[in-house]
Amino acid sequence: MEQLSTLYMQKLDTEYLLTTDMENTRIIYETLAGKRVSDSHWTKTKKLMNACELPMDKDGFSVLINLRKVSPRYFSKYVEIKDELTNLGRELLPAIGLGISGKQFLELIERLQINPNQGTVSRWFKSVGGFKSKGVYSKQTILPIIATALIYKSKDQSSKLNKIGA
Numbered sequence: 433m434e435q436l437s438t439l440y441m442q443k444l445d446t447e448y449l450l451t452t453d454m455e456n457t458r459i460i461y462e463t464l465a466g467k468r469v470s471d472s473h474w475t476k477t478k479k480l481m482n483a484c485e486l487p488m489d490k491d492g493f494s495v496l497i498n499l500r501k502v503s504p505r506y507f508s509k510y511v512e513i514k515d516e517l518t519n520l521g522r523e524l525l526p527a528i529g530l531g532i533s534g535k536q537f538l539e540l541i542e543r544l545q546i547n548p549n550q551g552t553v554s555r556w557f558k559s560v561g562g563f564k565s566k567g568v569y570s571k572q573t574i575l576p577i578i579a580t581a582l583i584y585k586s587k588d589q590s591s592k593l594n595k596i597g598a
Contacts, residue, residue: 461493498576534565546585556580
């Protein structure tokens with residue numbers, strides 16, 4: 433009987449620790465988001481974090497929140513471009529250094545075979561005051577925009593495939 437009681441208490445302790453850990457990650461997310469979120473929002477966020485293989489920590493939530501700000505409609509495509517973004521990030525980080533000019537950004541997306549119209553590029557830069565070819569954009573500013581460009585490319589390619597298949 434005493435062993436049963438001990439096992440039951442250990443189970444309760446484990447459940448409490450798991451619940452506390454999830455509550456702590458939710459608090460981190462809500463702090464970064466700047467607002468309380470509903471249970472359904474939190475459940476969807478956890479599923480998205482797992483699907484994107486993002487860590488459930490401050491850095492992972494920051495990536496999620498920043499990419500959602502830049503590209504809220506197509507963030508679900510992040511899973512498709514994650515590997516390309518990681519490889520590109522390793523290649524680009526030394527080249528970007530402290531920042532990149534607007535002209536260099538246009539050359540980069542051309543090299544990546546991304547061909548958006550001028551309005552699309554302006555929309556990507558709307559949150560940072562608009563696009564200027566002579567403007568310089570910091571690494572923290574440009575990386576989410578590059579991710580958005582890759583999402584755009586993925587969406588554009590799947591759209592073209594759908595038209596061919598139709």
